[in-house]
Amino acid sequence: MAPDKSTPFPIPNYNRLCFLKNIIRNPNIEVGDYTYYDDFNDVSNFEKNVKYHFDFTGDKLIIGKFCMIASDVKFIMNGANHLIDAISSYPFAVFGNGWEHAMDGKKYPVKGNTIIGNDVWLGHNSTIMPAVQIGDGAIVATNATVVKNVDPYSIVGGNPAKEIRKRFTQDKIDFLLKLKWWDWPVEKITKHVQLLTSADTNALKNID
Secondary structure, X not given: OOXXXXXXXXXXXXXXXXXXXXXXXXXXXXXXXXXXXXXXXXOOHHHHOXXXXXXXXXXXXXXXXXXXEOOOOEEEOHHHOOOOOOOOOOOHHHHOOOOOOOOOOOOOOOOOOEEEOOOOEEOOOOEEOOOOEEOOOOEEOOOOEEOOOEOOOEEEEOOOOEEEEEOOOHHHHHXXXXXXXXXXXXXXXXXXXXXXXXXXXXXXXXXX
């Protein structure tokens, strides 16, 4: 047995935590199996916290499997960008009335998709800036503002977020990245769940 990945609320009588994939409606947000979102008030706040995510921009928020997303985590998407190399960064064109052609021949910067790996923990009230990529197994501390890519299995915190430490030695990180346990059949995950909640990476080398 394993939790049903298709149920929105996997904990009985508790609707402040959801398997996120089952409540997302925006086609430009992709979420992997078993990733959960916990909200102090209402899990529908998740999409409200994906900021400046305009259809015409076309960028995506892609979140892997088995991620843990705390309340008030915010994703700032590319629609928030202004011109920074121009004399003024003011968005004249959106107001029309003689300013509608201000952006002719120009484009607002779009840096790319925001990508969160697998088994990533995003702490309460953290903020992820546009096009950031967070590696598998990483942890983002409470109140951190992540402005650049985060290495796999590292812990970052602060504003701007900086690496605090790696979770494991590089040899163990390389092994875990190759192992990709999150891609196992759920039956295999269930069989070895006690190992996955231990620090014994050597034991993982000998499982079937």
